[in-house]
Amino acid sequence: MAASMSGVQKWPNFTVYYTPFDNHPAKHIIEAALKEVSNRTPIRFVKRTTELNYVTILFVDGNSSPVGMKGGEQFIELNANGGQSLHELCHTLGLIHEQERSDGQQIIRTYFKADQPIDIGCYVIPIDKTGIVNPSNPNMRPACNSINLTEYDPLSIMHYTAEQGNDYGKPGQWTMVLRSNLTFYVGVQDRAKLTKLDAEGLNSFYNPWSTFRPIPGGKTNAAPTMVTYNGKLYAFWNGHKDDGIFYATNDGTGWTSQEKIPGIGTRTSPAVAVYNNKLYVTYCGWHYDGIFSVSFDGRNWAGQIQIKDFKTKHAPALASDNSNIYLAWNNEHNDGIYYSVFNGTSWTEQLKIPNVGTNNSPALAMYKGLLFAAWNGYHNDGIFYSAFNGNNWTNQQKIGDIKTYNAPALTAHPSLHNPAEENLYLAWKPIGDERIWWTNYEDTNWARQVNTVYKCKTSQALCSFQGKLFMSWQHLEDDIITHVSM
Numbered sequence: 001m002a003a004s005m006s007g008v009q010k011w012p013n014f015t016v017y018y019t020p021f022d023n024h025p026a027k028h029i030i031e032a033a034l035k036e037v038s039n040r041t042p043i044r045f046v047k048r049t050t051e052l053n054y055v056t057i058l059f060v061d062g063n064s065s066p067v068g069m070k071g072g073e074q075f076i077e078l079n080a081n082g083g084q085s086l087h088e089l090c091h092t093l094g095l096i097h098e099q100e101r102s103d104g105q106q107i108i109r110t111y112f113k114a115d116q117p118i119d120i121g122c123y124v125i126p127i128d129k130t131g132i133v134n135p136s137n138p139n140m141r142p143a144c145n146s147i148n149l150t151e152y153d154p155l156s157i158m159h160y161t162a163e164q165g166n167d168y169g170k171p172g173q174w175t176m177v178l179r180s181n182l183t184f185y186v187g188v189q190d191r192a193k194l195t196k197l198d199a200e201g202l203n204s205f206y207n208p209w210s211t212f213r214p215i216p217g218g219k220t221n222a223a224p225t226m227v228t229y230n231g232k233l234y235a236f237w238n239g240h241k242d243d244g245i246f247y248a249t250n251d252g253t254g255w256t257s258q259e260k261i262p263g264i265g266t267r268t269s270p271a272v273a274v275y276n277n278k279l280y281v282t283y284c285g286w287h288y289d290g291i292f293s294v295s296f297d298g299r300n301w302a303g304q305i306q307i308k309d310f311k312t313k314h315a316p317a318l319a320s321d322n323s324n325i326y327l328a329w330n331n332e333h334n335d336g337i338y339y340s341v342f343n344g345t346s347w348t349e350q351l352k353i354p355n356v357g358t359n360n361s362p363a364l365a366m367y368k369g370l371l372f373a374a375w376n377g378y379h380n381d382g383i384f385y386s387a388f389n390g391n392n393w394t395n396q397q398k399i400g401d402i403k404t405y406n407a408p409a410l411t412a413h414p415s416l417h418n419p420a421e422e423n424l425y426l427a428w429k430p431i432g433d434e435r436i437w438w439t440n441y442e443d444t445n446w447a448r449q450v451n452t453v454y455k456c457k458t459s460q461a462l463c464s465f466q467g468k469l470f471m472s473w474q475h476l477e478d479d480i481i482t483h484v485s486m
């Protein structure tokens with residue numbers, strides 16, 4: 001796809017309620033279509049109980065759906081083979097046919113009769129595929145008020161499939177080709193999958209994130225980090241020229257100007273946690289000579305201390321609960337992820353998360369009473385996680401199929417769909433993509449993988465604050481620290 005129209009209504013809370021369709025002969029194909037959408041967008045599908053707005057899937061000899069949420073009960077008609085399931089579902093979510101886009105006829109050429117290209121521009125004759133003018137068939141009428149969410153996608157799930165071959169001039173034959181390549185027959189190829197642009201278009205239509213904004217004055221060469229403390233959101237980052245660790249605070253109305261933690265510096269990202277009403281900032285020493293920590297009581301910074309003889313060349317990670325602070329780091333030889341626990345008085349000796357490793361930094365978060373660690377696999381072979389109950393780490397598990405060169409970000413935050421339920425959120429920058437992607441652990445899996453439109457240089461920071469999930473990062477073009485929330 002990647003187009004909608006003005007006036008099309010979205011489904012609130014990224015949730016579509018539906019009547020169970022167990023008796024539909026294409027049940028499994030419909031289920032796969034729901035899964036394809038919920039794995040690649042923030043949208044999820046929930047069986048209806050008493051909700052007022054919902055979808056009922058009918059088994060009829062035909063395929064159709066209205067565009068967007070209509071209010072009350074609405075229908076998707078699907079025939080026995082269910083091949084149109086994903087296409088009709090995308091209509092229900094608000095997408096129109098790709099070839100109806102306002103720019104459609106600039107990209108494609110539609111042939112109705114041999115040697116006679118017919119341009120169907122805005123509000124020009126609607127023609128059906130018999131080649132006969134048929135005002136009652138709206139499907140070939142370009143939608144001049146379309147909202148084009150991505151570039152034109154000739155292979156979109158929402159694109160009509162053109163007839164192939166050279167006999168399109170005959171009665172009943174027609175075709176659509178690219179203007180830039182008259183031998184390229186346009187149209188959906190895989191009816192079970194959203195194309196890359198289909199998913200991006202849906203994610204831009206159902207974008208849960210706010211417009212991005214800079215943290216004033218903030219510039220870095222690494223990822224920022226964030227925490228909430230004394231009712232404010234704090235962001236910390238390594239100065240752009242490795243000239244110190246800077247921070248700014250946000251009380252919900254905007255950011256203060258940046259300040260500098262006196263007398264310290266690093267060449268990687270700092271880590272931050274709150275414990276016993278103090279804020280702890282931990283970082284790799286400027287000369288890679290150890291892991292250091294400073295604390296803040298809300299007014300003053302206490303001088304730095306060195307934590308044991310721990311060594312790293314990467315950013316450490318911190319998390320805390322009511323009992324402890326947890327520190328994790330990739331050791332200086334990249335031969336494993338180590339951790340130590342601070343009980344308010346002293347740090348334990350270094351311990352190792354069994355049988356795991358990375359070339360970057362780990363990420364830590366508390367979730368449902370457990371300490372979660374996530375990291376980029378040693379061979380950039382995926383993002384893995386493990387949970388710690390105070391005694392043991394679970395065996396590592398892989399989060400979907402993700403490839404990255406950078407450390408991920410991790411935090412707990414209420415579900416996008418159900419604020420009473422807490423989820424674990426993960427953000428990362430994929431290999432070959434400048435944009436930030438995210439997922440959340442919901443309904444006992446990490447299936448969802450959603451792109452944002454925000455471009456980043458390295459890793460991100462995630463933090464829950466005032467009921468919103470904040471994300472910040474080093475902006476791709478200018479290294480400015482940028483943030484959004486949802």
Ligand SMILES: [Zn+2]
Pocket residue numbers: 087088091097
């Ligand atoms: Zn359609």
